Amino acid sequence: MQHIIVKGEFAIERKICLQTDPLPYAICLCPYSLTSHSLTSKSVALKDMSEMTDKFECLIQGLMDAEHGVVENFISPQLVATLRANLLARLAAGEMIQAGVGQDNSFQQNNEVRRDQISWIEDDQTDRGEEEYFRLLWDFLGYLNQTCYTGLNAFESHYANYDPGSFYRKHRDQFKVDSGRKFSVVLYLNDLWLEAEGGQLIIYRKDDQVMVSPEGGKVVFFRSDVNEHEVLPATRARMSIAGWMKQVH
Numbered sequence: 562m563q564h565i566i567v568k569g570e571f572a573i574e575r576k577i578c579l580q581t582d583p584l585p586y587a588i589c590l591c592p593y594s595l596t597s598h599s600l601t602s603k604s605v606a607l608k609d610m611s612e613m614t615d616k617f618e619c620l621i622q623g624l625m626d627a628e629h630g631v632v633e634n635f636i637s638p639q640l641v642a643t644l645r646a647n648l649l650a651r652l653a654a655g656e657m658i659q660a661g662v663g664q665d666n667s668f669q670q671n672n673e674v675r676r677d678q679i680s681w682i683e684d685d686q687t688d689r690g691e692e693e694y695f696r697l698l699w700d701f702l703g704y705l706n707q708t709c710y711t712g713l714n715a716f717e718s719h720y721a722n723y724d725p726g727s728f729y730r731k732h733r734d735q736f737k738v739d740s741g742r743k744f745s746v747v748l749y750l751n752d753l754w755l756e757a758e759g760g761q762l763i764i765y766r767k768d769d770q771v772m773v774s775p776e777g778g779k780v781v782f783f784r785s786d787v788n789e790h791e792v793l794p795a796t797r798a799r800m801s802i803a804g805w806m807k808q809v810h
């Protein structure tokens with residue numbers, strides 16, 4: 562199924578469509594839209610909105626042209642610092658747990674496959690930084706639905722910390738028994754990352770592979786059901802928020 566979106570003078574053919582019967586956009590409203598902080602951030606200047614729209618477009622275009630989208634400085638350095646401090650606080654409080662693979666009955670912790678520690682971000686979180694980031698992601702989810710008929714209606718995410726030497730071997734993000742995860746969105750929280758420190762994300766494409774370095778503020782976007790990917794070990798701690806846009810019924 563293809564959709565033609567007219568932008569400026571050009572007709573852009575959009576091919577991202579995960580279902581034949583799109584959900585009305587109204588069902589996919591951000592659950593945070595009624596909280597007081599959100600009302601404040603909702604009134605951010607129109608300029609910021611169009612800046613975000615450009616970033617969303619860049620991620621979508623990258624996905625269509627190169628099987629992955631990357632945007633540097635997706636969020637402000639201040640927000641990166643806030644989210645990194647949250648992760649470090651969870652780590653210090655012993656709240657980051659050894660990550661597993663699989664889901665429900667097939668869930669297992671296997672440190673030959675992945676060695677990161679994670680902490681889920683709950684839907685009812687009250688942290689301002691998390692709320693600000695979630696708002697952007699829900700805006701992006703709505704934007705995808707409106708422009709690519711993706712019918713997304715849920716989102717889940719967790720902090721991840723990779724200690725030096727930790728990795729996540731080649732995998733896909735969509736579970737075998739649950740196809741809910743459609744798109745992966747990873748935000749990096751690392752200050753001044755050097756190429757030589759490793760920790761790259763390798764994304765396997767149809768004919769080749771690309772490497773993405775985990776610089777703070779960068780977002781990478783790819784399909785959870787299509788692209789295998791892996792996280793290489795790094796020489797210093799590597800921090801991120803991994804998230805998945807979903808279609809749940």
Ligand code: OGA
Binds near residue numbers: 747790791
């Ligand atoms: C994941 C994952 C990639 C990254 O958490 O599933 O693949 O670069 N993360 O952290």
Ligand code: MN
Binds near residue numbers: 732734745790
């Ligand atoms: Mn993954």
